[in-house]
Amino acid sequence: MASNDGSKASEIFQGQVHLYKHLFAHTIDAMSLKWMIELGIPDIIHNHGQPITLPKLVSILQVSPTKVRGVQSLIHYLTHTGFFERVSILENMEEKEAYALTAASQLLVKDNNLCLVPMVEGFVDPCLAGVWSHLKKWTYEDDLTLFDVSVGSNMWEFLDKNPASNRLFNEIFAADSKMMNMALRGCNWVFEGVESIVDVGGGTGITAKTICEAFPNMKCIVLDRPSVVENLSGTNNLTYVGGDMLKSIPKADAILLKLVLHNWNDKDCRKILENCKEAISDKGSRGKVIVVDVVMNASEDEEELTGLKLLIDVRMRCFINGKERKEEEWKKLFVEAGFQSYKISPFTGYLSLIQIYP
Incomplete structure (x- = not known):
């Protein structure tokens, strides 16, 4: 038939x-x-x-x-x-x-050190999940995000104005950071010779604390929005700084960008990377930028992994005008920001670790 x-x-x-x-x-x-x-x-x-x-x-x-x-x-x-x-x-x-x-x-057992329950709770939160019903309107609104067309502001403004959602957002990424920290513990070679590091967009400092514990002589700075860090207390080698990475980044031997750049368009990423380069400008060969992010690679990834990366790409592009990038797109960004070389290494199941050198 x-x-x-x-x-x-x-x-x-x-x-x-x-x-x-x-x-x-x-x-x-x-x-x-x-x-x-x-x-x-x-x-x-x-x-x-x-x-x-x-x-x-x-x-x-x-x-x-x-x-x-x-x-x-x-x-x-x-x-x-x-x-x-x-x-x-x-x-x-x-x-x-x-x-x-x-x-x-x-990973959903609540007394598990790697518990990802906050991830599930955050992703099914009506305030965040509801914006997807506005995809048609988003399609025809020039340069506006799903948040712009659904709630009238971008995601960062929305979080600043809604403490409960902001707290949930921070809990989501604190939970996800625990997974990345497990991978970082096996990457001591990344931090060899590094005496100071800035965790840009480091939230409540989950990753920075892990680095401080592993390298007690290293000075760690967490840079994030003032509303995120204003009530947080540092330690002997951990400091919290409220600021804007699009304007400036504190000086250090290394700058860590953990799931940061995929939130931004190419123009903003170049600015962030230029600020990173300025922050390590007087460190010579010791200075570098460490990027933990997605590298799209459908030709080598398994089907399930490619599917996850494509889903994340859709979310980034619709939610905040961000994007996931192929290696050639990453390379273009690095060169345009003035960097000379880079090295990509496996990190977690879906994330890569990229070291960029001035």
Whole structure:
């Protein structure tokens, strides 16, 4: 059987499956994670000490009998999407089906040092998630971001005017910083010979504190918006400075730009990099800029990784007129800002570490 345009019916039905999968996943993927966190299911399984059966889980949750089938459906879907693993256990001399945590759901255990619960809570926050309904209007508004067309201001102005959202934003990136810090602990070679460093856009200082602990003789400065750092206290080798990286950056041996440049267009990135170059101008061969960011590389990345990078690129471009870049785009920025060379190294699953030299 064929349709009027000559397409095979099987291809049309396959297209329908693909379309419906994305439509249903639009809300269910994010909200099922929210549901799992709100009920504390990862914590329950973790504290149980072994995989848990569905009857045991609904008993602990005190689920109404009328909702058990719905809970089962959610657990089955979360298993399919990789947040639980279905295993067999022996209970009362009988083999039973049970559910174990995976590497992904272990990151949602609240007493885990690498807990990413704030990431989920932030991304499903109605104030942030709601702006996506304005994509059509955004398409026809010259140079305006989704925040501009939906709430009347850019994201940074919105955060400055909304303390609760600003606090949630900082919690998101504090959680994400813990993952990056784990990677940084294996990159001591990056900081060899560095006596001072500025963490630009360093938030509440999660990364800077990790660097200070690893290198107690290194002077660390966190530069961020005044509203972020105004109530934060430093230590012997950690200082907080409120300022604007588009205007100036404190002098140091090294400047750290951790997920900063993808927030900005090329013009602003060049200005930030020029300010970084000025900040290390009197350090000679010791001076460098350390960039932790996405490098688009679809020809070498696995499909799932490429998909994540493309999603992040869409978010950056729509939310704040930022972008993710290929290596040749990074190189162009570095050269235009006056740098002579750079080196890209693997960092985390989706991030690269780029060292730039004057």
